[in-house]
Amino acid sequence: MSCKRCGGNHYIVEGGAKRNCPNCVSDENKDTVLAEAEQLIQSDRQEIYGPWHVNASRIGAGWKIILKLNRQITNEEVALMMDWVKSARLIQTPDHIDSWRDKCGYSALGARGIEDDS
Numbered sequence: 477m478s479c480k481r482c483g484g485n486h487y488i489v490e491g492g493a494k495r496n497c498p499n500c501v502s503d504e505n506k507d508t509v510l511a512e513a514e515q516l517i518q519s520d521r522q523e524i525y526g527p528w529h530v531n532a533s534r535i536g537a538g539w540k541i542i543l544k545l546n547r548q549i550t551n552e553e554v555a556l557m558m559d560w561v562k563s564a565r566l567i568q569t570p571d572h573i574d575s576w577r578d579k580c581g582y583s584a585l586g587a588r589g590i591e592d593d594s
Contacts, residue, residue, distance in 0.1 A: 486573070498571040509573065513580035528585045555586030 482488050482497035489495075517528070525531045529551055536549030539557070559582040562575040569575070 495569060496571050496573040509577050510580055513577045513584065516577065517581045517585055529589065532585070532589075551589045552586045555582045555589065558582045559586075 479486070479497060479499050481499040486497050487494050488497050522528070526534075532551035532554040535558075536551065536554050539545075539549050539554075540547070559579050562579045562582065566572060566575050566579075
């Protein structure tokens with residue numbers, strides 16, 4: 477059965493901006509969001525950006541310079557900070573499903589780093 481608000485495409489246009497359909501953000505797609513997040517971190521993103529631990533180290537090295545820190549930023553801290561970027565965006569548009577999906581992905585990547593260290 478198709479969503480009455482978006483016609484099943486999961487997006488609506490309001491004020492000229494394309495947004496996720498709030499009617500489609502429901503209990504039914506929570507598992508889908510998690511599955512899609514897992515698919516993203518296992519997909520071609522590694523080919524595009526490199527393995528997470530390499531890319532996170534690169535991001536952390538840049539932030540260390542910008543923040544003038546005397547220590548390295550860990551991959552887990554990078555995951556937490558990227559998660560916060562998504563949280564800050566969700567404050568403005570809490571129905572933006574892509575940000576929720578990305579938050580799941582960053583949490584999984586952060587946890588993976590801890591598991592890899594143990």
